[in-house]
Amino acid sequence: MRIAIGTTNPTKVSAVKEGFEGLEVSFHPCSVSSGVSAQPMSDQETIQGAINRARESRLQKNADIGIGLEGGVIETDYGLFLCNWGALVYHMEDSPILAGGARILLPEDFKEDLRKGRELGEIMDEFTKKNNVRTKEGAIGIFTNGYIDRTEMFTHVTRLLVGQYSYKN
Ligand SMILES: O=P(O)(O)OP(=O)(O)OP(=O)(O)OC[C@H]1O[C@@H](n2cnc3c(O)ncnc32)[C@H](O)[C@@H]1O
Numbered sequence: 001m002r003i004a005i006g007t008t009n010p011t012k013v014s015a016v017k018e019g020f021e022g023l024e025v026s027f028h029p030c031s032v033s034s035g036v037s038a039q040p041m042s043d044q045e046t047i048q049g050a051i052n053r054a055r056e057s058r059l060q061k062n063a064d065i066g067i068g069l070e071g072g073v074i075e076t077d078y079g080l081f082l083c084n085w086g087a088l089v090y091h092m093e094d095s096p097i098l099a100g101g102a103r104i105l106l107p108e109d110f111k112e113d114l115r116k117g118r119e120l121g122e123i124m125d126e127f128t129k130k131n132n133v134r135t136k137e138g139a140i141g142i143f144t145n146g147y148i149d150r151t152e153m154f155t156h157v158t159r160l161l162v163g164q165y166s167y168k169n
Pocket residue numbers: 006007008009012038039040069070071072119120121122124133134135137138139140141150
């Protein structure tokens with residue numbers, strides 16, 4: 001089976017490869033548009049981004065399955081949460097399979113920067129004085145002190161997608 005991945009971010013690509021471990025598949029990462037803002041600010045928008053990535057990558061790569069992974073943030077009464085969503089699309093099935101990832105609180109003062117239109121990736125680099133946190137441990141890796149990094153979190157999301165696909169087929 002051909003698996004298209006709607007990103008070239010190495011963290012997400014590794015996560016998808018790990019998520020499909022043990023299955024006979026080939027992987028085809030490609031850069032696609034998420035079709036939503038660069039920094040999604042709700043579950044709704046983040047889910048839509050994941051679905052768009054999955055659909056577009058499947059078409060672009062003429063694959064059996066398309067996987068889309070998207071990161072966002074949501075404002076709640078308890079603070080600003082990091083949110084993560086995944087979508088799996090396949091032929092003969094209109095509605096995508098969805099799965100959510102882990103959520104943790106982000107520093108409150110990130111809100112103002114995000115409202116100004118800055119992306120979390122950029123804010124994280126400034127906050128940590130590192131380069132490309134988003135393609136490495138991610139915000140989740142930084143704020144859990146490496147206990148759970150972005151690859152592990154998205155691997156879990158991918159396993160949830162693959163497991164649901166397996167249940168249905
Ligand atoms: O190349 P793509 O696939 O777009 O990968 P990305 O890192 O930009 O990831 P998303 O578009 O899914 O994430 C939306 C925004 O949130 C940022 N983001 C999300 N989760 C993050 C994390 O764990 N660490 C750092 N930045 C994160 C990311 O950099 C973007 O600015």
